[in-house]
Structures are given as structure tokens and as C-alpha cells.
Amino acid sequence: MKRTKNFFKKLGEVFSNKTIRNKILFTLAILAIYRLLVFVPVPFADIGTLLSYTLGGTSEYGYFVMLLGGALDQFAFIAIGISPYITASIIMQLAGVVIPAVEELSEQGEVGQAKINQYTRYLTLPFAFLQGIGSVYLINSMLGGAVIETTLANVLLSAFVMTVGAIMLMWLGELITSKGISNGISMLIFASIVAGITQQLYGSFASAQSVWGMALFMLVIVLVLVILSILILKSVKEIAIIYAKQGKVQQSSMLPIPLNPVGMVPIIFAMAFVSFPYLLAKLVLQFNPANTGLVEVARWVETHFNIYSQNPGVWAVLVYVIFIVLFTFFYAMITFSPDRISDNIQKRGGFIPGIRPGKATAQYINKILMHLCLWGGLGLALIGIYTYVLQWLPFVQSIVETIGSLPMVVTGSGVIIIVGVVQEIINKIEGDLVMKKYEAYE
Known part of the structure; x- marks a missing residue:
């Protein structure tokens, strides 16, 4: 009862704060515009076919559809979403480590970051156009192959319009970041996932033999996923640091190293690498070349590497897990430099008590980081493949027979994104409330 009162008291503080209230309303308005854009199709698309063909959660591409929140069903001009911008952002982050000029910019504060953001926008443009070309063929195939004529002119114009859509979403995301309540790109992904969840819920309950059984099963799965996601995102290993002057201890502090220091990046990278052969195979089969050997290879890849399917091949899942763990190590070593941390401490x-300064400290931090990356990567992989693992568990199959179908409300990566965004929103609101209190004392 006391916690409930505290919750409503905190909620009252949030909405009584004009600045926070305006930020929330602005964010909701932008998200509403984003959801309306989902219903604007690309040029030359057959509207009648679009209305008659729906990709549901039980389709071959159910999880892919859910992640994009209905943009595929409508063959929307924003169907490629903000993935080109995310790809460009990741490349620029990597460039900040391997290219000295970009690293210099990253050390110049806000001015340097503004230039990096500008280069990221420029890089988004070609990525969006290339992805748009591939998406026209892929989405047309997913919707039965009769939605749009894949002539060169149609494909190029549709890809151009999709590029405009991706740039528009990038702009909307930046508006939310500057004037809204949280990171705009994260909020757009969050909105897509939530919209996809509503579609999935409707489809699951409509086909359920036992509604209450379905609801209970969904609740258990979501609770387990949320708990695992919180453990992965919030678990931290703290290393004691002692600062001494003239042989005397002046102060001590803790160096926090998170269990998952790289967030969702390994899953994004792994999904891109695993799905690329499948998407390439789809394009090869779309053009139906005369080379029978190439066609056979494409068919094998299409069968065994469809990571978007509810029940992909074992090869796809195994490679997906390996890539998630490898990219966790790779990206952590790039963004979390033990040598730099050791130098700063020295x-x-x-x-560190019991550890010599310099190289020995760097090796000690590196050892801890590698240990955390292993378990953090495996945890990410487990959450990422839970939808596939459930298909293989015998006792789950008996539950499916009872309730009618296996409800996959949200992907594992979707849960991590939702938990991360909610936590980010809470932190942002709490920070604004604290600032408001400080301003009241001044």
C-alpha cells in the first residue's frame, strides 16, 4: 500500500513539472506521427494486394514483422526503419578507434561530436539506398510477389523513397533526443516493438484454445525475460581503486565494469551477419539464374539460415550464438580499453590493491573484462535465441497442445531494448526532477 502511494506521489511530481510534461507530450506526438507513416506505401505498390495480404506473427517472417511494427504489411516507405542510421553509427564508433582523425574528433567534446554526427548522417544515405533496393525485392517476395512490378525504374524509385523515409525517421529521432524525454532512436525502436507486440497478442489470443492458459504462459515468459535482461544490463563488477599522495591514502573509489558493457550492439551485428547470406540467397532465387549449382546453394542457405523464421535451422541458431559472443568480445575491446583505463588510474x-600500476593493472582489468564478456555474451545469446529454444523443449510442446499455439509475444532482443529504454526514461525523468529541485533552492 505504501509503495502504491509512493508511486502515485512520484507520478504526480512528474506531471506537475511543466518541463517534463511537455517533453513527454512532445515525444508522444512524434511517436504518433511515426506510427501514421507506417500506413504510407511506396509508389507503384498494388493497394488491393496489400489490403488482402497480411503478414501475421505465425507467418514465416513473424518476428521480422513484429520488430518493424507493421511497416512490412503495408510495404511502407519507412519499411527499412532506422537500421541504416544504426549501421552508420556503429561504423563511426568503430572508426573512432581505428582512424586517428575520427578519434581526434571524439576527444574534442561537443564540437567534435557534432561533426561525427554529421558524418554519420552522410553515411546513412548510401546505406539506406542500398538497403532500400534489397528490401523492395525481399518485401515483395514476402507479400506474395505480386505487390509491385520489380522493373528497374520501380525498384530504383521505391529505393529512393525508402531512403527518404529512413532520413525522415532519423530526423524524428533527433527531434525526440533534443526536445523529448529520451534517446530518439531508442524510442522509435521501442514504439515499433510495442506495436508489433499488440499485433502478436491479438493473433495469439485469437487462435488460443485456452485464453487463460495462453495469458499465464505469456506472463511467465515475459517475467523471466525481463528479470534476465535486468540482470544482464544492471549487473556490475566493481574494482576498488585507492588514490595515494606522499605514501598516504587520500581517497578511494570503485571502478565499475558492467556485465554487458556493449548493450545491444552484438545482437545487431550478429543478426546482420547471419541474415546476410539468407537475404542474398533470396535475391539469387528471385532472379533465378541459369547456374544450377548456384541455385542449389541458394536454396540450401534459404532453408538453413532463415533466422527470421519461428523455427530456423540449427546452423542458423548456432552461428547466431557464436557471432553474438564474438561481437561482445570484439566490441568491448574496442570501446572499453584496459590500457587507457590503467594509464588514467596511474x-x-x-x-588497485595488490596489483602493480601500469601493465599489470591493464592485464588485471583485461582479465576481468574477458570473464564478464563471456558470461554477458552468453546471457545475450540466451535471450536472443529463447524463441527458438522453446520450440525444441518437449514439455513446452505439451503446453502448446493444451493452449493451442506457442505465443511469442516479443523477441529476446526486443525485451532487452524495452527494459533498456524504460530504464533510460526513468533515469532521465529522475535527473530532471533533481535539477528542478536544485533550481528551486537557487
Whole structure:
């Protein structure tokens, strides 16, 4: 009862704060515009075919459809979403480590970051156009192959319109970041996933033999996923640091190293690498070349590497897990440099108890980081493939027979994104409330 009162008290504080209230309303308005854009199809699409053909959660591409929140069903001009911008952002982050000029910019504060953001926008443009070309063939195939004539002119014009859609979403995301309540790109992904969940819920309950059994099963799965996601995102290993001057201890602090120091990036990379052969195979079969050997290879890849399917091949799942773990190590080593951390500690006169400053400290931090990356990567992989694993568990199959179907309300990566965004929103609101209190004292 006391917690409920505290919750409503905190909620009252949030909405009584004009600044926060305006930010929330602005964010909701932008998200509403984003959801309306889902219903604007690309040029030359056959509207009648679009209205008669729906990709549901039980389709071959059910999870892919859910992630994009209905944009595929409508062959929307924003169907490629913000993935080109995400790809460009990741490349620029990597460039900040391997290219000295970009690394210099990243160390110049807000001015340098503004230039990096501008380069990211420029890089988004070609990625969006190339992805648009591939998406026209892919989405047309997913919707039965009769939605649009894949002539060169149609494909190029549709790809151009999709590029405009991706740039528009990038702009909407930046508006939310600057004037809204949270990171705009995360909020757009969050909105897509939530919209996909509503479609999935409707389809699952409509086909359920036992509505209450279905609801209970969904609740258990979601609770387990949320708990695992929170553990992965919030677990931190703290290393004690002591700062001494003239042989005397002046102060001590903790160096926090998260269990998952790289967030969702490994899953994004892994999904891109695993899905690329499948998408390439779809394009090869679309053009139906005369080379029979190439066609056979494409068919094998299409069968065994369809990571978007509810029940993909074992090869696809195995490679997906391996890539998630590998990219966790790779990206952590790029963004979390033990040598740099060790140098900073030493320059400030600090040391880790029992560890010599310098190289030994870097090796110690690196050892802990590798250990955390292994378990963090495996945890990410487990959440990422839970939808596939459930298909193979015998006791789950008996539950399916009772309730009618296996409800996959949300993907594992979707749960991590939702938990991360909600946590980010809470932190942002709490920070604004604290700032408001400080301003009241001034």
C-alpha cells in the first residue's frame, strides 16, 4: 500500500513539472506521427494486394514483422526503419578507434561530436539506398510477389523513397533526443516493438484454445525475460581503486565494469551477419539464374539460415550464438580499453590493491573484462535465441497442445531494448526532477 502511494506521489511530481510534461507530450506526438507513416506505401505498390495480404506473427517472417511494427504489411516507405542510421553509427564508433582523425574528433567534446554526427548522417544515405533496393525485392517476395512490378525504374524509385523515409525517421529521432524525454532512436525502436507486440497478442489470443492458459504462459515468459535482461544490463563488477599522495591514502573509489558493457550492439551485428547470406540467397532465387549449382546453394542457405523464421535451422541458431559472443568480445575491446583505463588510474596516482600500476593493472582489468564478456555474451545469446529454444523443449510442446499455439509475444532482443529504454526514461525523468529541485533552492 505504501509503495502504491509512493508511486502515485512520484507520478504526480512528474506531471506537475511543466518541463517534463511537455517533453513527454512532445515525444508522444512524434511517436504518433511515426506510427501514421507506417500506413504510407511506396509508389507503384498494388493497394488491393496489400489490403488482402497480411503478414501475421505465425507467418514465416513473424518476428521480422513484429520488430518493424507493421511497416512490412503495408510495404511502407519507412519499411527499412532506422537500421541504416544504426549501421552508420556503429561504423563511426568503430572508426573512432581505428582512424586517428575520427578519434581526434571524439576527444574534442561537443564540437567534435557534432561533426561525427554529421558524418554519420552522410553515411546513412548510401546505406539506406542500398538497403532500400534489397528490401523492395525481399518485401515483395514476402507479400506474395505480386505487390509491385520489380522493373528497374520501380525498384530504383521505391529505393529512393525508402531512403527518404529512413532520413525522415532519423530526423524524428533527433527531434525526440533534443526536445523529448529520451534517446530518439531508442524510442522509435521501442514504439515499433510495442506495436508489433499488440499485433502478436491479438493473433495469439485469437487462435488460443485456452485464453487463460495462453495469458499465464505469456506472463511467465515475459517475467523471466525481463528479470534476465535486468540482470544482464544492471549487473556490475566493481574494482576498488585507492588514490595515494606522499605514501598516504587520500581517497578511494570503485571502478565499475558492467556485465554487458556493449548493450545491444552484438545482437545487431550478429543478426546482420547471419541474415546476410539468407537475404542474398533470396535475391539469387528471385532472379533465378541459369547456374544450377548456384541455385542449389541458394536454396540450401534459404532453408538453413532463415533466422527470421519461428523455427530456423540449427546452423542458423548456432552461428547466431557464436557471432553474438564474438561481437561482445570484439566490441568491448574496442570501446572499453584496459590500457587507457590503467594509464588514467596511474596518472591520477591511483592503484588497485595488490596489483602493480601500469601493465599489470591493464592485464588485471583485461582479465576481468574477458570473464564478464563471456558470461554477458552468453546471457545475450540466451535471450536472443529463447524463441527458438522453446520450440525444441518437449514439455513446452505439451503446453502448446493444451493452449493451442506457442505465443511469442516479443523477441529476446526486443525485451532487452524495452527494459533498456524504460530504464533510460526513468533515469532521465529522475535527473530532471533533481535539477528542478536544485533550481528551486537557487
